[in-house]
Amino acid sequence: MSLYFDAVNILTEPSSGGSFKSRIYSARNLRATPPQIYALIIEASKWDRVLAEVIEHADILSLERKLNPLLALLLVHDHLISKKGIAAPATHPLRQAVERHKVRLKAEFTKARVRRGCATVEQLKTALLREKREADGGSNFIYPRWVRINNIRSTFEDQLSTTFSSYKRVDTIAELAPDDDDRNSRKLLYMDPNIPDLVAVPFGADFTSSPAYKNGEIILQDKASCFPAYLLLGDRGPQDAWEGDLVDGCAAPGNKTTHMASLLAKQQKGRNSKKQIFSMDASKVRSKTLQKMVSLAGADPTVTVLQGQDFLALDPMDDQFENVSGLLLDPSCSGSGIVGRDDVPQLTLPAAKASQPSKSRGKKRKRRADDEDEAEKQQPKAATTGVSDASPSDENDIPAGAVDNERLTKLSNLQARIVEHAMKFSNATHVTYSTCSIHLIENEAVVARLLASEVAQQRGWRLLRRDEQPEGLQKWKHRGVRCDRDAETGMESEESAVVASLSDEDLEACLRCWSGDAEGLGGFFVAGFVRDPQRNTIEEAEPLHEVDEDNSEDGWEGFSE
Secondary structure, X not given: OHHHHXXXXXXXXXXXXXXXXXXXXXXXXXXXXXXXXXXXXXXHHHHHHHHHHHHHHHOHHHHOOOOOHHHHHHHHHHHHOOOXXXXXXXXXXXXHXXXXXXXXXXXXXXXXXXXXXXXXXXXXXXXXXXXXXXXXXXXXXXXXXXXXXXXXXXXXXXXXXXXXXXXXXXXXXXXXXXXXXXXXXXXXXXXXXXXXXXXXXXXXXXXXXXXXXXXXXXEEOOHHHHHHHHHHHOOOOHHHOOOOEEEEOOOOOOHHHHHHHHHHHHHHOOOOOOOOEEEXXXXXXXXHHHHHHHXXXXXXXXXXXXXXXXXXHOOOOXXXXXXXXXXXXXXXXXXXXXXXXXXXXXXXXXOOOOXXXXXXXXOOOOOOOOOHHHHHOOOOOOOOEOOOXXXXXXXXXXXXXXXXXXXXXXXXXXXXXXXXXXOOOOOOOEEEEEEOOOOHHXXXXXXXXXXXXXXXXXXXXXXXXXXXXXXXXXXXXXXXXXXXXXXXXXXXXXXXXXXXXXXXXXXXXOEXXXXXXXXXXXXXXXXXXXXXXXXXXXXXXXXXXXXXXXXXXXXXXOOOO
């Protein structure tokens, strides 16, 4: 029963920032596992409209004083929808509070299905998705489930003939939208034209129980998150495979690190390679997730995880990094580009009768560690959430909160400092910089500052032009901008002045993604820097610019992907 109490606490406690999933995975004092809680909430949110009707018409809230609207919705979901039923002993009072009305609940559920003209439960689910789209204003934005094939453990062809053998190919993202007339709409496959070995399926598709997912043959990774590694390593083959070692300086939870390892494996085509990827995160907790992801992907022979290592504390002249030629950096950012799919679901709850007495809490009793049932009869205290942990599928999950000018300035200063540090590695020739932000100050303005920096001027760093980018990314049409689309920052004129130093060719070198368009992505930015290795080197690792300690991100505890 703790599963349902934990879910209620997660949904009702104040937001501490970050994506919804990361908040669950980083919550403290949970008794149920984060995946169970997340799955329950997400699945219940798909059925909430009909469940609210069922509960209201069955009138169980006025009959069962132990239940409140949210708890009732979660319990009734598992009673009616989940194959395993309510996750509690048959004798538990709350399970009995639902199941003693099972005949009435089932009857009302059937009535709700018939009212919508649905012959099956699957048709009802499709109808509910349509209702939600209409309630959201009929938005045509489609956010699919992106799946990357891991070349270390499998091949694109193998996955097409196994995992996706029953899927029907489609030519556009729009075709992945739920179709009321297509009962097999969840078995659609879109092959991405920009990123190799990447496909998209309808958002509701679940691979977590598939052998390919469990064996690390496929990895759930957003398309935009695949841009940095592909921009860095490109379409190289055995004849022109990447030379030198690599660094992922802001690595957890590990999707970009494992993508680099996958691209290297494809270039080498099974040949023994001594190239290394140094992957790190300043948080020891997130580093454990990073190591887990690397091991699952079969990348241990290639990736060295430096647990709890702050990238800015690395010495670029250390002999360990002498052969590093490429660095991938995806530092902490405002997260303004993260789409609403990970926001807290806004559940439609059943209405309690106005005459219903307030729920009596009774006298609180001191908990005993071995008295779990008695503790669960009372509502537990809200779990305390943090932001230092990450789940294996998070992307750029950092404290979001209210974005103001001061915080954006601190973030951009930190971002520029990180990339300048990367430019000092003695044999570095390629650096990619990315954010999941839409703000000019964190993107084009940082690029302009970096090009004008002393280290870039001394060592000959410039942007990787569009015609030099991998073929798939050359075709990407969304490029850098001169004006911030988000006027709420109030910084448009100031940052536009900084960006004015960028040429049209520079802006063409920057890649943008925008949430809410036909591409099915969230907001994202990436730029690649290259240099002539014959240019001057920096002999000292000290910062070339004075850095105001007050401009570092408050409470910053490392990087997250």
